[in-house]
Amino acid sequence: MSDPRVFRVPSGPVDLAAIPTDATPGFKGGKRDGKAALFAMGDELADLQERLFAEGRATGSRRRVLLVLQGMDTSGKGGTLKHTVGLVDPQGVRITSFKAPTDEERAHHFLWRIRRAVPEPGYLGVFDRSHYEDVLVARVDRLAEPDEIERRYDEINAFERELVDDGTVVVKCMLHISKSTQKERLLRRLDRPDKHWKYNPGDLSARAKWDAYQAAYARMLERTDTHDAPWYVVPSDRKWFRNLAVGQLLLETLREMDPQWPPADFDVDAERARLLAES
Amino acid sequence: MSDPRVFRVPSGPVDLAAIPTDATPGFKGGKRDGKAALFAMGDELADLQERLFAEGRATGSRRRVLLVLQGMDTSGKGGTLKHTVGLVDPQGVRITSFKAPTDEERAHHFLWRIRRAVPEPGYLGVFDRSHYEDVLVARVDRLAEPDEIERRYDEINAFERELVDDGTVVVKCMLHISKSTQKERLLRRLDRPDKHWKYNPGDLSARAKWDAYQAAYARMLERTDTHDAPWYVVPSDRKWFRNLAVGQLLLETLREMDPQWPPADFDVDAERARLLAES
Numbered sequence: 001m002s003d004p005r006v007f008r009v010p011s012g013p014v015d016l017a018a019i020p021t022d023a024t025p026g027f028k029g030g031k032r033d034g035k036a037a038l039f040a041m042g043d044e045l046a047d048l049q050e051r052l053f054a055e056g057r058a059t060g061s062r063r064r065v066l067l068v069l070q071g072m073d074t075s076g077k078g079g080t081l082k083h084t085v086g087l088v089d090p091q092g093v094r095i096t097s098f099k100a101p102t103d104e105e106r107a108h109h110f111l112w113r114i115r116r117a118v119p120e121p122g123y124l125g126v127f128d129r130s131h132y133e134d135v136l137v138a139r140v141d142r143l144a145e146p147d148e149i150e151r152r153y154d155e156i157n158a159f160e161r162e163l164v165d166d167g168t169v170v171v172k173c174m175l176h177i178s179k180s181t182q183k184e185r186l187l188r189r190l191d192r193p194d195k196h197w198k199y200n201p202g203d204l205s206a207r208a209k210w211d212a213y214q215a216a217y218a219r220m221l222e223r224t225d226t227h228d229a230p231w232y233v234v235p236s237d238r239k240w241f242r243n244l245a246v247g248q249l250l251l252e253t254l255r256e257m258d259p260q261w262p263p264a265d266f267d268v269d270a271e272r273a274r275l276l277a278e279s
Numbered sequence: 280m281s282d283p284r285v286f287r288v289p290s291g292p293v294d295l296a297a298i299p300t301d302a303t304p305g306f307k308g309g310k311r312d313g314k315a316a317l318f319a320m321g322d323e324l325a326d327l328q329e330r331l332f333a334e335g336r337a338t339g340s341r342r343r344v345l346l347v348l349q350g351m352d353t354s355g356k357g358g359t360l361k362h363t364v365g366l367v368d369p370q371g372v373r374i375t376s377f378k379a380p381t382d383e384e385r386a387h388h389f390l391w392r393i394r395r396a397v398p399e400p401g402y403l404g405v406f407d408r409s410h411y412e413d414v415l416v417a418r419v420d421r422l423a424e425p426d427e428i429e430r431r432y433d434e435i436n437a438f439e440r441e442l443v444d445d446g447t448v449v450v451k452c453m454l455h456i457s458k459s460t461q462k463e464r465l466l467r468r469l470d471r472p473d474k475h476w477k478y479n480p481g482d483l484s485a486r487a488k489w490d491a492y493q494a495a496y497a498r499m500l501e502r503t504d505t506h507d508a509p510w511y512v513v514p515s516d517r518k519w520f521r522n523l524a525v526g527q528l529l530l531e532t533l534r535e536m537d538p539q540w541p542p543a544d545f546d547v548d549a550e551r552a553r554l555l556a557e558s
Contacts, residue, residue, distance in 0.1 A: 058476035082368045089361045090369045190551045196543040197337035204553055264475040272469045274483055
């Protein structure tokens with residue numbers, strides 16, 4: 001798969017309708033090839049992630065990765081966690097799934113609960129939904145005034161700038177699906193008793209506001225795609241491609257960070273001698 | 280692999296020296312077969328874990344699993360997390376690695392930080408080290424008076440009883456290795472630059488107190504193996520067997536819990552009609 005930075009949101013006004021949901025840019029091949037390619041990247045991804053973890057444990061490095069997953073219902077945030085994030089050692093992963101805020105969370109600034117979930121050095125943190133809900137559902141359902149929403153974009157940019165300054169590489173993915181794909185997936189959830197638990201009648205209310213959500217996503221992309229914390233729009237109608245594309249983004253991110261095994265901060269030969277000298 | 284309850288600690292006085300570290304009880308086959316058997320259980324394990332997760336999300340069930348991993352340095356707590364716990368969807372897993380307590384943690388009761396890490400309903404929680412350090416290193420290094428250590432066993436039993444009453448199935452594994460296996464593994468860490476970060480010269484101090492640690496483990500097993508929260512002593516000189524045995528314990532635990540896909544709490548046909556009626 002070629003450089004996944006082809007998914008970087010274009011600068012300027014964003015027209016999501018013009019970005020295909022079912023394309024497979026940068027990859028020649030079908031479902032079977034895509035699954036094989038994801039599997040094939042597993043070892044390198046796991047190795048790089050373990051090096052980053054080692055660096056965080058054994059050195060004073062503050063580097064870490066934060067992957068933010070956003071998308072409409074059924075866009076595959078959970079599937080990406082399972083199939084892509086699931087490729088690496090779970091010891092080094094911190095997943096936080098953000099639900100509707102609790103009363104306690106609501107009593108605080110919207111970034112309060114987000115800050116508490118920022119991964120520690122060495123970790124791959126993943127946000128399944130995030131602070132972006134506070135400019136998406138909040139905008140669509142008018143849970144906050146337009147002025148407040150505008151302020152939030154700026155606060156988010158400042159917050160992510162802080163994260164980056166503190167050693168976090170921030171990768172933000174919008175899992176982009178079509179309205180008809182969502183319909184298929186919701187019908188499938190209804191057809192399969194083992195998927196009923198994932199279905200919520202409230203999902204149809206959000207679906208009824210599809211266009212308003214797309215507009216809110218577009219505005220979010222325009223206002224919060226920054227050099228420090230870029231947004232990628234990942235065509236997600238094909239699950240295998242979505243998993244592969246997010247995997248490739250993680251892989252390129254880690255390759256660029258190029259974490260190294262920490263050098264020994266002790267005398268290796270002396271330690272070996274101590275061990276071998278045991279009675 | 281046969282019923283892993285063969286690893287249940289024998290009742291009465293525990294003599295760890297009499298429990299083999301390099302045996303493969305209940306399994307006929309070698310390393311290759313063992314790895315294949317672990318891989319083969321992956322789908323069922325992942326399916327059962329997802330059902331438990333669904334139950335926790337969609338029903339009022341408070342059921343969850345807590346796997347406690349204890350063992351001497353190099354016994355393979357990390358390897359078990361990677362190879363066995365790594366078989367299931369990371370979304371439903373909560374791993375907590377307990378280090379030496381911080382000042383804040385030390386200012387509280389020893390169970391304070393443990394309670395904060397108890398998994399929520401539906402989750403598979405894993406403790407990499409645990410409250411048992413407070414009766415192991417604390418006993419060996421005399422960080423607490425003997426009376427206090429005795430009291431802690433009782434407090435631990437009461438705490439785990441609470442967990443069980445609240446819906447948690449507690450599975451405790453001591454990863455049992457020989458002193459010579461530890462030596463081999465420490466030497467290996469010294470020989471490999473990519474393992475140096477896992478080595479700490481302080482590890483040799485704990486190793487020098489091997490017998491005192493074994494005695495502390497034996498006493499811990501005698502005092503805290505309960506009907507509610509049993510201890511299993513897993514022969515761990517062979518990594519593949521350790522991974523397989525812990526996997527089998529998790530599998531049997533989940534099979535016995537027998538989580539079911541939650542039934543729909545909405546009218547499936549009405550929802551389908553709503554979706555299909557869309558313009």
